Amino acid sequence: xxxxxxxxxxxxxxxxxxxxxxxxxxxxxxxxxxxxxxxxxxxxxxxxxxxxxxxxxxxxxxxxxxxxxxxxxxxxxxxxxxxxxxxxxxxxxxxxxxxxxxxxxxxxxxxxxxxxxxxxxxxxxxxxxxxxxxxxxxxxxxxxxxxxxxxxxxxxxxxxxxxxxxxxxxxxxxxxxxxxxxxxxxxxxxxx
Numbered sequence: 179x180x181x182x183x184x185x186x187x188x189x190x191x192x193x194x195x196x197x198x199x200x201x202x203x204x205x206x207x208x209x210x211x212x213x214x215x216x217x218x219x220x221x222x223x224x225x226x227x228x229x230x231x232x233x234x235x236x237x238x239x240x241x242x243x244x245x246x247x248x249x250x251x252x253x254x255x256x257x258x259x260x261x262x263x264x265x266x267x268x269x270x271x272x273x274x275x276x277x278x279x280x281x282x283x284x285x286x287x288x289x290x291x292x293x294x295x296x297x298x299x300x301x302x303x304x305x306x307x308x309x310x311x312x313x314x315x316x317x318x319x320x321x322x323x324x325x326x327x328x329x330x331x332x333x334x335x336x337x338x339x340x341x342x343x344x345x346x347x348x349x350x351x352x353x354x355x356x357x358x359x360x361x362x363x364x365x366x367x368x369x370x
Contacts, residue, residue, distance in 0.1 A: 184249075209253070210232070214260040217261060217264055227260050228256070234259060235252050253326070254335075306353045
């Protein structure tokens with residue numbers, strides 16, 4: 179289903195066919211859930227937040243201007259709903275020291291990571307992603323897993339496109355540093 183189909187469904191909903199909204203929910207429920215799960219971390223909270231997202235989107239549907247893709251608009255609502263939920267509940271995360279990041283050469287790290295087979299690289303990367311803060315995890319997942327453009331991510335998060343690019347660059351560097359650290363310590367973390 180593409181954007182024109184979304185617009186047809188939205189028009190039907192606005193004309194009173196509320197049952198058409200279930201098609202939208204079915205289409206986007208997995209993506210919305212994955213976006214909010216990266217922020218709230220708990221499956222139960224993610225389910226509740228996803229439901230809240232669809233409820234908010236339904237009530238805000240008359241205000242949807244169709245200037246952006248519907249999915250981008252919906253992800254923005256999901257992002258804001260999840261962020262609001264986490265603000266109410268303080269979540270601590272392990273931060274990777276930014277000063278440490280500046281001391282590493284990306285080429286050196288890539289060379290060391292390249293010595294691992296693909297499966298080991300994936301395991302090390304997954305462990306490194308778990309250490310990122312909520313916003314960093316969300317940005318990486320929107321860009322790489324959900325294949326959102328920088329422009330779409332900026333629209334979803336409220337960040338400028340330049341800021342999204344800078345953050346993605348820094349996040350990739352954090353990931354490289356963490357992966358390098360795990361490689362240098364003999365990768366005992368792979369078994370976790």
